[in-house]
Structure formats: structure tokens, C-alpha cells
Amino acid sequence: MTAPLIMVGAGHAHLVALRGWAEQGYRAPPGSVLISPEPFAWYSGMMPGLLAGRWRAEQCRIELAPLCRATGMTLSSGQLVRLEADARLLTLASGEQLRTELLSLNSGAANPAPAQNDGSLTVIGAKPFGDLQQHWMHWRRSGSPARLAILGGGAAAVELALALQQSLSTCQILVLCANRLLGGHPPRAARLIRSLFHRRNIELHEGVTVTAIRNGCLQSASTPPLAAEAVILATGAAPAVWQADSNLATDPAGFIQIADTLQSQSHPRIFASGDCAALADCPRSGVYAVRQGPVLGANLRATLDKQSSLQHYQPQPRALALLATADDQALACYGPLALRSRAALMLKDRLDTRFMRSLQRD
Ligand SMILES: Cc1cc2nc3c(=O)[nH]c(=O)nc-3n(C[C@H](O)[C@H](O)[C@H](O)COP(=O)(O)OP(=O)(O)OC[C@H]3O[C@@H](n4cnc5c(N)ncnc54)[C@H](O)[C@@H]3O)c2cc1C
Structure with a gap:
């Protein structure tokens, strides 16, 4: 059986795309699947706070089942280990094979390690x-x-x-x-x-x-x-091993080369977003993956609805970075400016908790 849509990885862009669908009351076609190794997605922005003892684990992760229920997606526990892009055929670590009409990859990146x-x-x-x-x-x-x-x-x-x-x-x-x-x-x-x-x-x-x-x-x-x-x-960031053998177009480092519609440059029925993808002028960070989410949601929906006009994602020229320093302050960096203050930590906490609340559903 061929799924209408498979989303691999509960990365930032997928979470925001699904949140958009839930807000619009849109439900994916029956048989659509979200594949994730865990039943929740960790939010990187709050992980340093968790490891410093400021947050509890439950505050730093998003349960995927409610988001899937709200959008008609079936949550499937698994890990992609092989992709044959031409056939849109996925092999999971369990050995299970899945075929799909439309595929969206938002599975992050690996950590480069000493040789x-x-x-x-x-x-x-x-x-x-x-x-x-x-x-x-x-x-x-x-x-x-x-x-x-x-x-x-x-x-x-x-x-x-x-x-x-x-x-x-x-x-x-x-x-x-x-x-x-x-x-x-x-x-x-x-x-x-x-x-x-x-x-x-x-x-x-x-x-x-x-x-x-x-x-x-x-x-x-x-x-x-x-x-x-x-x-x-x-x-x-280093590309996941399966990306190299997928036959998807990649940049010299091995990241999936995408157009500003977030479609693979070689396989338009495969979308990729966040750290697994390569797009000109787009750094790899959570902030940029989050901003790709609404465009991804709109474009997957348009493709499922057989509409030809897709939205274009334009990376913002600069972003505010807020680094938690595990005390009562944070370091804020914007363009050439850097400032460490209590106000920066308050702003970071407000943005992080608001993002988490926006993704949590009953
Ligand atoms: C400690 C730390 C703090 C950070 N803080 C910030 C910050 O404050 N702001 C910021 O902008 N960026 C931050 N980053 C960077 C940020 O985490 C990444 O750029 C961002 O998470 C990339 O998001 P993504 O959407 O590509 O996917 P990710 O958030 O990396 O999520 C990928 C998902 O895919 C799943 N997955 C992976 N492989 C597979 C597979 N084979 N099959 C199925 N599922 C799979 C994973 O389980 C995960 O849920 C931080 C990174 C770290 C390490």
C-alpha cells in the first residue's frame, strides 16, 4: 500500500507545519504517517536549561500523539535507515518498508565525530x-x-x-x-x-x-x-548516512539540496527542511527551521490538494540568538551586538515557553 504522505522526523519545521494544519482545521488524507523514533520531540532551545536544572524534562518536549490526532496523521514509531528516492521507498530500522506518494524529511543532522x-x-x-x-x-x-x-x-x-x-x-x-x-x-x-x-x-x-x-x-x-x-x-551538523545513498541531489557536504519551495532539487515530490537540507543563505539552526514550517505546511497541503502554486521561503538576513548561561542571565547576540543581561534571560524564557505552549494540545 502506498501512503499519501509520509513525514520523517518531528523536527521544528514539521511541528510548526502540523500546528498550522491543526489551527486551520486541515486533516491530512487517511493513511498519512509521521515517523519518529520517540513519541515526543525535544525542544533544543530549552535543553541547556534542562541540563542546568532549570526545567523538568516534560517542560522541554512536545507530545506528538495529540498533534497527530488533530491533523489526521498516524504516529508511527521508527527510524529511517534507507531511502530510495526514485521510488519513494523507505526502509526503517525495524526492516519495515513503506512507499509514499509524497515525502517530507525533517530529521535533523548528525554530530561530526573525530575520525x-x-x-x-x-x-x-x-x-x-x-x-x-x-x-x-x-x-x-x-x-x-x-x-x-x-x-x-x-x-x-x-x-x-x-x-x-x-x-x-x-x-x-x-x-x-x-x-x-x-x-x-x-x-x-x-x-x-x-x-x-x-x-x-x-x-x-x-x-x-x-x-x-x-x-x-x-x-x-x-x-x-x-x-x-x-x-x-x-x-x-553532519548529514545522516542514508542521505548519501538516496539518489537525492545533495550539496558537496551531503545535505539535501532544496529549492526555495523546500522541494528537493532532484525529486520535487520530496520535501526537506531544517538541518538535513541545504538552501543558499540559510544557516542551520532551530530559528530557521521554525520559519520554514508555515511554508512547508502550505506547500505540502497544496501538493496533496493537487494545486500547482507553491509558496517560497526566504531566509531572514539575521536572527536574534539567545544563549542561556546557566545563571540568572543570558547572552543576546544580534548582528554585531552582544549583551549579557537578566532581561535577555527573561526574553528567552518567554519566547521558549510561548513556543512550547503553541505546540501542546490535549
Ligand atoms: C544543545 C543545543 C542547543 C541549541 N539551541 C538552539 C537555540 O537556542 N536556537 C536555535 O535556533 N538552535 C539551537 N540549536 C540548534 C537546533 O537544535 C537545530 O538547528 C534544530 O533542532 C534543527 O531542527 P530540525 O527541524 O532540522 O530538526 P531537529 O530539531 O533536529 O529534529 C529532528 C527530528 O528527527 C528525528 N529523527 C532523526 N533521525 C531520524 C530518522 N532517521 N528517522 C526518523 N526520525 C529521525 C529526531 O528524533 C528529531 O525528533 C541547538 C542545538 C543544540 C545541540
Whole structure:
């Protein structure tokens, strides 16, 4: 049997598209499916707050069943492991195969990892969040590692380092970044965070590319081996393995190349959005994935209704970034400006909780 629509992954864009359908009273054709490994979607904006002990898990995730009920989607537990784009044939980790008329992919990205790893350290991705949260709960219950290294120098690495330093008080946190800290943000943001790291006793190593994990140490060409017990990868985005063999057009890095209608450039009946996709001038972040949601919802609906005119997504030139610093403040960055204040945290909390409320249904 061929499904009219399959949506893979409960990423930000799918959640917002489904929220739009629920608000419009639109129901997907019977047999339409949302595939997700978990019955809920974690909201990344609140994960650092969860790991700092500010939020409970239930406050940071969206139950998918009510959203599916409201939009006529069937929620199916599973994980895509292979896609044959020409036939729109999906294979799940369970071995189940599904065929669909229309496909939408919003499955995020993987964490790039050091090329060599002898298995001597516990390595955890910043995503999936469920795994990271399980490790964190275990550390809180049974004792944390003495030295925990975070690889990456972007907003996620900074927020995770500060959150974990706050909640795992006996753990020495190290941050290792290949380039300059917070390279995509104003220089003042990096200065503020360097000084905060110093005050909070977080070890920072800039310009260190970890190429191997060997004998319980992180190896790089620029420093002597650094010992740690566990490693968190907050190293940015890498494409999922199945994307390479799908026959979808991809950019040189392997992300699915899409048009501004969010359709695959090679397969117009396949849409892709958020971190798994590549679109000119569109950074990979939750803010941009959220903004793609309404266009995606409208275009999937138009395609299901056999209408030819589709909406065009235009990435905003800049976005406000709000980084939680696991104290009573947040760091706000906009264009060349960076400011750490209580008001920034209040704004972040208000935006995050409003977003969560808008997605929660009975
Ligand atoms: C700690 C941290 C904090 C962050 N904070 C912010 C922030 O404050 N603001 C911001 O803009 N960005 C933030 N980001 C970045 C942000 O999380 C991502 O850019 C954003 O989540 C991408 O959204 P997405 O829609 O592509 O999918 P995601 O939100 O990544 O969701 C993908 C979904 O697909 C599912 N999935 C994955 N693989 C499969 C598969 N094979 N089959 C089926 N389902 C699958 C996953 O379970 C997940 O539910 C943060 C990232 C991290 C790591």
C-alpha cells in the first residue's frame, strides 16, 4: 500500500507545519504517517536549561500523539535507515518498508565525530537529546565523570558547558574548539564567554582539532593528549548516512539540496527542511527551521490538494540568538551586538515557553 504522505522526523519545521494544519482545521488524507523514533520531540532551545536544572524534562518536549490526532496523521514509531528516492521507498530500522506518494524529511543532522576512536571514552552526541539526557540523569544519580570534554565552539557547546558545569559540580569541564570560540557571533560575545568560562573554571582550548580518541585521551596536532572520561559532541551538523545513498541531489557536504519551495532539487515530490537540507543563505539552526514550517505546511497541503502554486521561503538576513548561561542571565547576540543581561534571560524564557505552549494540545 502506498501512503499519501509520509513525514520523517518531528523536527521544528514539521511541528510548526502540523500546528498550522491543526489551527486551520486541515486533516491530512487517511493513511498519512509521521515517523519518529520517540513519541515526543525535544525542544533544543530549552535543553541547556534542562541540563542546568532549570526545567523538568516534560517542560522541554512536545507530545506528538495529540498533534497527530488533530491533523489526521498516524504516529508511527521508527527510524529511517534507507531511502530510495526514485521510488519513494523507505526502509526503517525495524526492516519495515513503506512507499509514499509524497515525502517530507525533517530529521535533523548528525554530530561530526573525530575520525579515529578506539572506544576508550564514552562519546555522546549533543543529539539525540534523549540519549544525552539519559547520560546526564545517570551522572546526577551515580556520580559524574571527573573530566568531561565538550567538542565544539558554537552556541550549543557554550550552553552545554555552562549548564553542565552548573549541575555537575564535581566535574571538570573542558571545551575544545577547532577554530575561535563563537566564530559566527560578534567578537564581544566570545570575550564575554571566555571571561565567564574563566570565572566558572571551565577549561577552554581554542584552535584544537581533535582528530582521534585514543587511550582515554583526545588527540590533536596542536596540544599534548588531553585526558577525559567522557566526551560530548557539539560539533555542528553532519548529514545522516542514508542521505548519501538516496539518489537525492545533495550539496558537496551531503545535505539535501532544496529549492526555495523546500522541494528537493532532484525529486520535487520530496520535501526537506531544517538541518538535513541545504538552501543558499540559510544557516542551520532551530530559528530557521521554525520559519520554514508555515511554508512547508502550505506547500505540502497544496501538493496533496493537487494545486500547482507553491509558496517560497526566504531566509531572514539575521536572527536574534539567545544563549542561556546557566545563571540568572543570558547572552543576546544580534548582528554585531552582544549583551549579557537578566532581561535577555527573561526574553528567552518567554519566547521558549510561548513556543512550547503553541505546540501542546490535549
Ligand atoms: C544543545 C543545543 C542547543 C541549541 N539551541 C538552539 C537555540 O537556542 N536556537 C536555535 O535556533 N538552535 C539551537 N540549536 C540548534 C537546533 O537544535 C537545530 O538547528 C534544530 O533542532 C534543527 O531542527 P530540525 O527541524 O532540522 O530538526 P531537529 O530539531 O533536529 O529534529 C529532528 C527530528 O528527527 C528525528 N529523527 C532523526 N533521525 C531520524 C530518522 N532517521 N528517522 C526518523 N526520525 C529521525 C529526531 O528524533 C528529531 O525528533 C541547538 C542545538 C543544540 C545541540
